[in-house]
Amino acid sequence: MFAEVDAVLLARIQFAFTVSFHFIFPAFSIGLASYLAVLEGLWLKTGKAVYLDLFRYWLKIFAITFAMGVVSGIVMSYQFGTNWSVFSDVAGPVIGPLMAYEVLTAFFLEAGFLGVMLFGMNRVGRKLHFFATVMVALGTFVSAFWILSVNSWMQTPQGHILGDNGQFLPGDSWLPIIFNPSFPYRLVHTVTAAYLTTALVVGATGAWHLLKGRASEHARKMFSMAMWMVALVAPVQIFVGDMHGLNSWEHQPAKVLAMEGHFESYPEGAPFILFGLPSDRGERVDYAVEIPGLTSLLLEHDFKAPIEGLKTFPADERPPVAVVFWSFRIMVGLGVLMLTLGVASLWARWRKGLYNWPLLHRFALVMGPAGFVAVIAGWVTTEVGRQPYVIYGLLRTADAASPLGAPAVAASLLAFVIIYFAVFGVGTWYILRLMNTPPRPHESGVETEERGPIRSAGITPGPAQNRGAGTAGPAATREDEA
Template identity: 55%
Template sequence: MDALLLSRIQFGFVISCHILFPAFTIGLASWLAFLEFRWLRTRERVWLDLYAFWLKVFAVSFGMGVVSGIVMSFQFGTNWSVLSERAGNILGPLLSYEVLTAFFLEATFLGVMLFGMRRVSEKLHFLATCMVALGTLISTFWIISANSWMQTPAGYALVDGVFEPNSWWRIVFNPSFPYRLAHMVLAAFLTTCFVIGGVSARYLHRGEHVEAARRMLKLAVAFAAITVPAQILAGDQHGLNALEHQPVKVAAMEAHWTAAPAGEGVPLVVFAVPNEAAERNDYEFAIPRLGSLILTHSLDGEIPPLTSVPREERPPVKPVFYAFRVMVGLGVAMLALVLLSLWAWRRRRLFEARWLLVGWRAMTLSGFVAILAGWYVAEIGRQPYVVYGLLRTADALSPTLAASSVLTSLIVFVTVYLAVFGAGVWYLFKLIRKGPQPFDPPSMDEGPDKRPARPLSVADEPWEGRA
């Protein structure tokens, strides 16, 4: 294992751990804004209890996302200094814009959101929650813009091998950016949606927090009924865009080795074992013409095969092929579960159908797996380039980097991540097992000595009476 492979493994490991938490908090911040809006609108206590419950989950997840993101950024200087040197004039400002806009916005209002309930006015606290939710979306905008530019570079000029910006509009809104942004935001929302649905199904299955769980499951089903079809449409458009700008990646996703005879179209390979040495698929099961219909929206459409480019220009086929099927398979499972849930809802059996609750519990973490699979398709599929078609990954590596140094840091990262994030995930599961508790924040007009030492239940002191 040389420094290049170890550096790729290290970056892949760190970003895999990192992306899970921001993806979760993107959807969770918007969910919190909705819960607080419902509380302010209806004054039903259950919405406030749910807000307080999910706010704790958000705080832990947000903290772990920030910590893992800081570690990831250092690798650009240590392991990928040539990438920083040649593309830093473009990637540096894009990442700086994310800090100057999204991170500062989140940092400004996060403290108010976490600790300001009833210490500031209700409207100001709701504004803080909305600003944090907006900050997560702005952060996504800039991060996806930077990554999309590496996938479909535009608006640059090469000067002595260095990328110089000549149109920031074309850099930010590069050809793949709108499709990838929509795909990622919807994936983040679906990840949170299925966590909420799975947690509520667990409570209903065990007869705990029934009223809160009923409301959460209804909202999860309703939101997923809108978002899952939208994600399928966004994924289809993203695939068409990738076929236009990164045809070899699409060929690897489909394990499409050779061009089909004219008029026969491209089959959809449902399952196979790609054989890269022999440039064929073993144990293949394929449906004729369906690949053309999905990929080109035509029964006899063609896509460039993998053999249309030299071997050194192809990405590793197996991980791209299998990761794509994991992502699509989970999307199909989500759609099936949503359709069954709508059917049960119509028959007034949404909360009583045990098999349906089991399905939601089984799909609780499906969004995380789908996001990881999608990122593997995107990042491995653009190999051997780090800036697609212009800068190879091998050429972006720090020239004096020793394999032993990368291996040592990789072992340290794995050890620390397992300890720190293992503890964080354990605490999240502990919070979820406990579930929503009666919450009564101290009033603004109460001094420190008059504030209750513990949360009051509705029976102890009704919220309406205090108001």
């Protein structure tokens, strides 16, 4: 029995490890694909070479990120058959078609236009190339749509029927399965997180090059665009996250109580625990720092609303509180820092110091990886919070695992750890090396006998300050800060 429990735990760790690695790349590529579409659209509309240069600069990084995301994602599908064969058997009639839809729509869309996007700048018309870029960006969104629909159904299952052999089968319509109660909130929350993640990476890259020299128009442009994105999207993400939390409170109250750290019931208003040390064994939070009534206000919009605690749930129906408690606070804390960065950038922009405030640049640089940490923390909150179920309320995680021994799972886990850190570590190092290289004029990289890179792409270069050559003058500074 002990070996079986160990095998399940190791299988969970293995899937958590591989999906965490994988999630990093889509969280970046979804937002980066849309950013590339915006850059190319601005180039076509304005004719400014700086947008084409930045497009080419980030296109190389996108290609590597996209490739690592595809490779790391393929591995997870094999684990459904090796470590989670019972889950695959009973949930396959629902999960399988949704995963197939992702391949037939998103993957084919991305694969069909990715080559044109990467290599077709001077081989197809400008409008066709821009269309290909938009299609790749749309493909990343469609991929997120189907994957989140699958995962959301596992969180809030509906629209299925139970077959005679215990399988989950689709009902009369697929629409209740696809558009299950948590899906809209989780889709918007995740895609918005991807946009924020990309904005923070782009902003950190721009800040890094501004700290080394404030005259680069390319660094100014990418930093300005990224800070606009952070300032606009961070408050939206906080609002969407609150709506998602209310949806979870309706359908998964034990998860929310674990996030809040409330073991006890509060008949006259539950406080919000800022910090503390949760103890699952002791069923309490030690050294808690609380704000009276705030949890009741957030969940029920009333300071005095009664809240029932985790002790009202059977012990085997509760998620691990400590993990969910702290992952939730990491996510929320980083969200507050993102909002702070956005507000600080607006203040600096209003004071005409967006490019001359080293403290802001250092803040943006430190916040560069914050989006990745936040999305992983959010994923941990969501997935650990639904324990002990893999299909919430219907199929327990322990009952969904394959009948494998702990040594077999441990061996594959060790192999994954070694290979992932070696392969994806090198890929990540190369991406960081590309980011360390500043964007340069004529980044398009196409040289002809009589035409420079910009002319060969069908556009005539503007003045020196528009190409990023030399020091950007005051006019360029005012334009970027606008």
